[in-house]
Amino acid sequence: RAKSAGGNRAELADPEADARAITRHGLTTALPTALERGEFFIEYQPLVHLGDGSVRGAEALVRWLHPQHGVLGPDRFIPLAEHTGLIVPLGRWVLEESIRQARAWRERHGGQCGPLRINVNLSPCQLGHPGLVQDTVEILERAGVTPDALCLEVTESALIGADDDLLKPLRRLAEMGVDIALDDFGTGYSNLANLRRLPVSILKLDRSFTQGMQRFPADPVDLKIVEGIVSLAHSLDLAVTVEGVETGAQAEQLRILGCDTAQGWYYARPGPPERLHDLTLVDATG
Numbered sequence: 001r002a003k004s005a006g007g008n009r010a011e012l013a014d015p016e017a018d019a020r021a022i023t024r025h026g027l028t029t030a031l032p033t034a035l036e037r038g039e040f041f042i043e044y045q046p047l048v049h050l051g052d053g054s055v056r057g058a059e060a061l062v063r064w065l066h067p068q069h070g071v072l073g074p075d076r077f078i079p080l081a082e083h084t085g086l087i088v089p090l091g092r093w094v095l096e097e098s099i100r101q102a103r104a105w106r107e108r109h110g111g112q113c114g115p116l117r118i119n120v121n122l123s124p125c126q127l128g129h130p131g132l133v134q135d136t137v138e139i140l141e142r143a144g145v146t147p148d149a150l151c152l153e154v155t156e157s158a159l160i161g162a163d164d165d166l167l168k169p170l171r172r173l174a175e176m177g178v179d180i181a182l183d184d185f186g187t188g189y190s191n192l193a194n195l196r197r198l199p200v201s202i203l204k205l206d207r208s209f210t211q212g213m214q215r216f217p218a219d220p221v222d223l224k225i226v227e228g229i230v231s232l233a234h235s236l237d238l239a240v241t242v243e244g245v246e247t248g249a250q251a252e253q254l255r256i257l258g259c260d261t262a263q264g265w266y267y268a269r270p271g272p273p274e275r276l277h278d279l280t281l282v283d284a285t286g
């Protein structure tokens with residue numbers, strides 16, 4: 001009976017799916033007011049140079065402090081925001097807020113600790129939005145921050161099969177000095193030769209590779225794969241960042257393999273911006 005009544009009826013027959021749908025629906029309708037009310041906030045996770053352990057920058061990760069459900073991670077609401085288009089104003093807010101933060105860090109350090117960069121995630125919808133380049137330029141200018149302080153992270157899957165129209169804004173930004181990183185690299189069905197076509201300067205190796213380095217010494221096949229990616233990346237003048245480093249053994253293994261920068265719980269969990277003020281240099285060499 002449920003089946004013949006169509007998709008909606010079939011869902012009502014499953015109370016759990018129904019509850020999920022209600023939450024999804026509730027969250028979706030609450031998104032616009034959440035942005036107006038300032039319920040979103042950003043946590044920052046440091047990016048650490050594997051060679052000398054210095055903090056080179058941080059990735060901005062958005063969260064939603066929902067009045068009823070508490071803190072929600074991006075996996076709960078980014079897909080909904082993408083679906084409704086709210087990702088465009090939300091993404092613009094994230095960019096503006098994190099650039100403002102980058103400026104505050106730079107001022108605080110008086111340029112003494114090298115450039116502190118901010119990594120901001122970009123969803124495919126933002127990439128296709130005509131205002132992207134102009135918004136970014138304006139936000140940087142308003143904050144008095146140079147483009148080299150910004151790295152935009154785009155997932156590999158967002159760029160697979162991307163035509164030139166989609167790549168054009170990224171090229172423009174790259175020409176201005178904004179770095180483009182290919183996020184979650186290695187999870188899609190990427191055509192490695194395709195890399196040359198993309199205006200990226202950084203590969204962010206997905207956490208699944210880092211997981212293979214859990215034990216020391218790591219699985220030799222995992223080592224070979226990462227070694228191959230690193231050597232290909234470096235031969236194309238791309239830097240390699242690794243995500244999800246949770247142990248010192250992983251950090252050491254990835255450093256030996258030639259990865260440039262690392263990010264993960266071993267160094268710091270994502271946290272409030274003040275956390276980066278006093279972050280001491282981590283000895284990443286073991």
Ligand code: C2E
Nearest residue numbers: 061062073074075094121122123244245246263264265270
């Ligand atoms: P991502 O860009 O790949 O971000 C890395 C994710 O790995 C973050 O999850 C981070 O908290 C988590 N992580 C960091 N270190 C470790 C570790 O050592 N171990 C483990 N197990 N996890 C670690 P988070 O914050 O839940 O973000 C999930 C995804 O949501 C991000 O993946 C990104 O794709 C997306 N996202 C976050 N903020 C934004 C945003 O402002 N805009 C857009 N479009 N997407 C965002």
Ligand code: MG
Nearest residue numbers: 059121153183
């Ligand atoms: Mg990212």
Ligand code: MG
Nearest residue numbers: 183184204243
């Ligand atoms: Mg990533």
Ligand code: MG
Nearest residue numbers: 184206207243
């Ligand atoms: Mg990832």
